[in-house]
Amino acid sequence: MKHSRLNKWNATAAYALLQIVCWGFYAVTLCFSSNVLYGFGFTDSQISMLLGICTAISFVLQLVLAEVVTKHPKIKVWGILVTLGIVMLVSNFMVWLPKVPAFAAVGFFGIACMLLQTLPSWTNAVGMDAIKRGSPTNYSIARGIGSLGYSILAYLTGMLVREHGYQMVPLVGAICSLALVSAAIWFHFAGERNLPEAVEIQPKEEEKSGFLKQYPMFAVFLAGSIVLQFSHNLVSNFMYQIMLVKNGGAGEQGIASAICAFVELPVMFFFPLLMRKMRCDKWVRFASVFTAAKCIGILLSATPYGVYAAQATQMLGYGLYTISSVNYAEMVVGRGESVRAQTYLGATSTVGNLMAMSAGGVICQHFGAQTMVMVSLVAALIGGGTILFTAEKTRNY
Secondary structure: OHHHHHHHHHHHHHHHHHHHHHHHHHHHHHOOHHHHHHHOOOOHHHHHHHHHHHHHHHHHHHHHHHHHHHHOOOOOHHHHHHHHHHHHHHHHHHHHOOOOOHHHHHHHHHHHHHHHOOHHHHHHHHHHHHHHOOOOOOHHHHHHHHHHHHHHHHHHHHHHHHHHOOOHHHHHHHHHHHHHHHHHHHHHHHHHOOOOOOOOOOOOHHHOOOHHHHOHHHHHHHHHHHHHHHHHHHHHHOHHHHHHHOOOOHHHHHHHHHHHHHOOHHHHHOHHHHHHHOOHHHHHHHHHHHOHHHHHHHHHOOOHHHHHHHHHHHHOOHHHHHHHHHHHHHHOOOOOOHHHHHHHHHHHHHHHHHHHHHHHHHHHHHHOHHHHHHHHHHHHHHHHHHHHHHOOOOOOO
């Protein structure tokens, strides 16, 4: 029993570090991307163009790699994570080096922004697939610690950028890259090594035409998730512009980003208990609709403190949606489909991010940050409504 308990906590600790790094990159590199690109002389529209291109490439890369991993079992997800970590380490280091030409530094920063958006898919895939095959990893605890890591890194990065400038972003990003490589290797040995391979249930001949055709209602759910992710990423990725309107700056930006992750902790840690009280599909429906509350709060706020209060609503909105949707995806697809399901779910974040990155800066520059938040609110209502009325009934916990 003692040996089994040690295995459980070793696997969970390794996976928790993986979650910290996965979401930490969002807190460090993506949330402060405007700060970095402002430093290179970019306008809001140019920021949107660059990040939109990076996100589009990331989306294609996720789907291609998902099919490669599915068709070639010898290619392991943990190996992909290690490779991504090494490339991101080099990219962040090149952005940080002072004598690198500006065009090259921007290119390397774009690579980092592109690759980090593939991480949630692979992090969720490697964890949920391992759990399904018998790993003792506790997903809920690990994901909650991941949110705590996001919160701490967002706050620290905001303070560092305020005191020492945007060069701190690639420096912290390089440290996160080293942690990603270490976490992926650690989790492989602690949480998934020597587990039995998942046996995929073979679909009927008429169902072999495509993954989404096998699960049409899940495809509708993914469409709603894209719109929801668009809403969320508009606010989170352009928080600096919002704070400038609310008489704040980089420090307040970091605090606001930290709050939204910190308040997620209760639902992350206690989601298994919530699942015992109510089915997963009901939680995902509720959370998807409640995401609109944050947009309403930001619209009504006049100071950074009002934004802080609005960010706290993320506990029952996007935070609850994040963990419930991962579990929902596992419940509505067949055995052996974990990597595909999590990759497609992760791709909705990438597509939503693509839409947000492409539109957010343009809206801010020509119509203002308040208009951007209004667009986010409309998207939250559309995406939340789609999921509310189309999510499939799941089994009890």
